[in-house]
Amino acid sequence: HSDDGYRGLSNLSFNIMKITFYGGAKSVTGANYLLEDGGLRILVDCGLYQGSKYAEELNYEKFPYDASTIDFVFLSHSHTDHTGRLPKLYKEGFRGQVIASNPTLDLAKRALPDNYSLMKIEAEREGRELLYSLEDLENTWTLARGTDYEQKIELKNSVTAVLHDAGHILGSTITELNFNGKGKKIYFTGDLGNPPTPLLNPPYFPEDADFVVVESAYGNRIHEDRVHRKEILEDFIVETMNKGGVLMIPSFAMERTQELLYELNDLMEHKRIPRVPVFVDSPLAINLTEFYQKYPNYFNKQATHIIDS
Numbered sequence: 001h002s003d004d005g006y007r008g009l010s011n012l013s014f015n016i017m018k019i020t021f022y023g024g025a026k027s028v029t030g031a032n033y034l035l036e037d038g039g040l041r042i043l044v045d046c047g048l049y050q051g052s053k054y055a056e057e058l059n060y061e062k063f064p065y066d067a068s069t070i071d072f073v074f075l076s077h078s079h080t081d082h083t084g085r086l087p088k089l090y091k092e093g094f095r096g097q098v099i100a101s102n103p104t105l106d107l108a109k110r111a112l113p114d115n116y117s118l119m120k121i122e123a124e125r126e127g128r129e130l131l132y133s134l135e136d137l138e139n140t141w142t143l144a145r146g147t148d149y150e151q152k153i154e155l156k157n158s159v160t161a162v163l164h165d166a167g168h169i170l171g172s173t174i175t176e177l178n179f180n181g182k183g184k185k186i187y188f189t190g191d192l193g194n195p196p197t198p199l200l201n202p203p204y205f206p207e208d209a210d211f212v213v214v215e216s217a218y219g220n221r222i223h224e225d226r227v228h229r230k231e232i233l234e235d236f237i238v239e240t241m242n243k244g245g246v247l248m249i250p251s252f253a254m255e256r257t258q259e260l261l262y263e264l265n266d267l268m269e270h271k272r273i274p275r276v277p278v279f280v281d282s283p284l285a286i287n288l289t290e291f292y293q294k295y296p297n298y299f300n301k302q303a304t305h306i307i308d309s
Contacts (some may be wrong), residue, residue, distance in 0.1 A: 017179065019186075019213065022064060023047060028217045029055060033188065034065060037179060040157050041065075043073040044188045044213075048084030048115075059085060059131055068093035072155060074163075075100035076190020077172035078107035078254065080115055087112070087132040090140045099153060101163055102146035103295045104172025107254060107288060109141055111150055114284045124215035149173070157181065164204035167193025169255040170291065170298055174204050186211045194223055198212075198262045199292075199303045230263060237273050253285035258292050262303070 017037045023030030023045075030049035035042045049055040067089050073096065078081055086098065086108075100108070116137055123130045147153060153161040159182045166172040168191040175188040187209045195202035206212065240247040251257045257280060267273045280286055296304055 005114045017182070017184070019211075023049065024081075024215075027051075027055065030058065030085075031076070031190075032085070033213060034070075035177065035186070037182075038157055040155070040159060041070050041072075042155075042159075042177070043070050045076055045082040045190065046073055046084075046086045046089050047079070047081040050084075059088070060128075063089065063092055066093070068095065070094050070095045074161065074173075074175045074188070075104055075108065076166065076175060076188065077169050078104045078111060079169065079191070080111065080147055082190065083108045084115060085131075087116075087140045090143070091136045092130045094143075096142040096143065098140070099147065099161070099163075100144070101171040101173050102148065103291060103298060104173070105141075105144050105146045106291050107169075107171065108204045110287050110291070111254060111284065112137060112167075121178065142248070150166040164206070165193055165201050165298075166190050167197065167200050168201040169277050170200070170258075170295060174206070176206065184210045186213070189214045191215045191217070192244065194218070196226055197265075197300075198259050199299050201298075201300045230267075233263065234267055237267070241274065241276065251285075253282050256286050257282065257285040258289055259288070266306070 017035065020034045020036075021032075022034060024047065027049070029047060029051060031045035033044040035044065035063040036224035049058040070089070072270040073086065073089070075086075075098065078100075083280070098105075100240045111225070113134075116132075116134060119131060147163060149163055149165050151162065153163075155161060160178045160180065162176040162178075164176060166174045166189060172190060172193070174190065174192075177186045177188075179185070187207060189203075189212065192203050192215055193200060237247055249260060251260055261280070264273075264278055268275050280289070296307060299307070
């Protein structure tokens with residue numbers, strides 16, 4: 001754990017390896033973890049701080065390490081609090097390799113320009129410099145390497161990596177790092193899914209870890225049952241229609257919108273609600289939905305069967 005921001009940061013060391021938490025600790029945004037092993041330097045995630053004005057100010061602070069010395073950046077998934085400062089890392093000198101699942105790269109390439117447009121408006125309104133330029137954003141992707149789940153990736157110094165399914169959003173990963181020279185294995189979970197989900201498989205369950213760095217945003221909370229959640233949605237739709245009204249559902253453009261479309265379709269297919277017009281009023285959500293059509297092999301068997309039929 002660490003204090004918010006870059007002060008009082010703690011780290012874990014073992015056999016000369018060291019993990020330092022530069023974000024996503026004592027706060028749920030700005031994920032940024034540095035793992036060092038001899039001359040090898042690996043980042044897991046490079047996210048924006050989001051939420052309060054204080055949190056957003058942290059985005060403008062210089063990275064507390066030399067960005068030009070980072071060899072690899074692994075992205076656990078495409079949410080902005082895990083990817084949003086990647087172009088800033090490029091701006092500060094990073095020229096290593098960005099590694100993520102193919103869906104994560106596709107989604108991030110579509111979502112970050114949208115985020116950049118919003119940041120540009122805010123920067124102009126507040127009279128401040130942009131966090132990074134559009135050129136930095138575009139150049140970042142020249143360093144990117146996409147991969148699939150369960151593929152062995154050779155790094156340096158006899159270190160290898162494998163990406164596993166985290167079940168959180170399309171393409172989300174658990175990063176397994178194998179330090180073969182030391183016989184140590186570390187897993188970074190990123191954000192974990194809450195199974196069962198309408199579209200995705202449950203998270204991979206590691207059984208051979210020496211260390212696990214685990215996301216814990218909802219670690220002290222019990223969610224309602226998925227079936228009950230769907231019944232609540234159905235009740236609201238029926239109540240609204242009986243009143244002759246229009247139901248408006250604010251939703252995240254990534255994953256939540258696609259899950260809602262899937263659930264609404266299922267309710268209609270099973271005649272639990274009448275067939276009524278459904279409108280997605282978000283250009284970004286519509287664009288991102290195209291990638292869900294591109295990667296059906298990442299869905300669970302039930303979702304794949306329903307889509308095929």
